[in-house]
Amino acid sequence: MKEADPHSFGIARLGGAAKAALVEIESDEYGGGRVDRMHSELFRTTMRWLDLNDVYGHYVPEVPAVTLAISNVMSLFAMHQRWTPALLGHLAALEMTSTLPNRQYAAGAARLGATDAEARYFTEHVEADAVHEQIAAHDLCGSYVSDHPDAIGDVLFGASCSLVVDNLFAEYLLTSWHAPARTLRAG
Numbered sequence: 001m002k003e004a005d006p007h008s009f010g011i012a013r014l015g016g017a018a019k020a021a022l023v024e025i026e027s028d029e030y031g032g033g034r035v036d037r038m039h040s041e042l043f044r045t046t047m048r049w050l051d052l053n054d055v056y057g058h059y060v061p062e063v064p065a066v067t068l069a070i071s072n073v074m075s076l077f078a079m080h081q082r083w084t085p086a087l088l089g090h091l092a093a094l095e096m097t098s099t100l101p102n103r104q105y106a107a108g109a110a111r112l113g114a115t116d117a118e119a120r121y122f123t124e125h126v127e128a129d130a131v132h133e134q135i136a137a138h139d140l141c142g143s144y145v146s147d148h149p150d151a152i153g154d155v156l157f158g159a160s161c162s163l164v165v166d167n168l169f170a171e172y173l174l175t176s177w178h179a180p181a182r183t184l185r186a187g
Contacts, residue, residue, distance in 0.1 A: 001040050001056045002071075004029030006078035007091045013084045016147065021139035022088070025095065025132050042121035046109070049118035066172045069165050077158055085151040088144055089158030092136035097163070098129045 008026050011019060031037030047054040060068070077087035106122035116123070145152045 001043065001054065003039050003043065006071075006074040007087060009078035010084055010087045010091075013081055014144070017143035018088070018140055018147065021135050021143065022091075025091070025135055025140070028128050028132065039121065039124065042124055045117055046114075046119070046121045049114055064172060066165075066169050070169055073161050073165050077161075083154070083158070085144065085148065085154035086158030086161065088136075088141050089155035089160075090162045091158075092133075092141045092155075093159035093162035095129050095132040095136040097166075098125055099133070102126045102129065 004026055007022070007029075011022055011026065014022060027033075029039050031039070031041070035041055044054045053059070074087075074090060077083040077090055102122045102125035106119050106126060109119035109122060141155050145155055
């Protein structure tokens with residue numbers, strides 16, 4: 001339910017083209033100022049369709065550590081100004097790798113009977129992230145590194161962290177899926 005919040009910390013730390021690019025991406029994440037289009041609200045609708053509790057943080061005590069690592073890495077970069085370039089790389093990696101999985105999630109939701117509104121979180125990310133990946137790579141990270149050439153390693157580090165943690169989560173999820181004795185969350 002906090003999807004875009006950590007990356008928003010970077011706005012005040014940037015200037016010029018990089019700042020404009022981050023604001024453009026974040027504006028879409030927050031629905032362009034319309035509550036019904038905020039990605040967190042679209043996700044809330046999907047959670048309700050799945051009969052999940054949509055209260056912020058409700059499942060934190062039940063999820064495995066690798067799930068929390070996804071959020072913790074993002075929050076670490078957001079809370080420490082020194083890691084602003086890593087925060088930008090992290091966001092770019094998310095935006096550049098989300099279109100295909102969200103297309104697959106949307107198709108799966110449709111197969112399970114989701115309405116357009118219930119699957120909209122996924123379909124929105126197919127469309128939005130196809131644009132965001134270009135903005136994040138070129139306008140955000142590209143302009144930032146152009147202005148701060150010594151930061152390229154930190155930008156790449158942030159992107160790498162995003163990909164590594166997501167891969168660890170995927171590995172955990174697939175292992176749990178194929179091991180009937182294990183569960184993905186507590187009963």
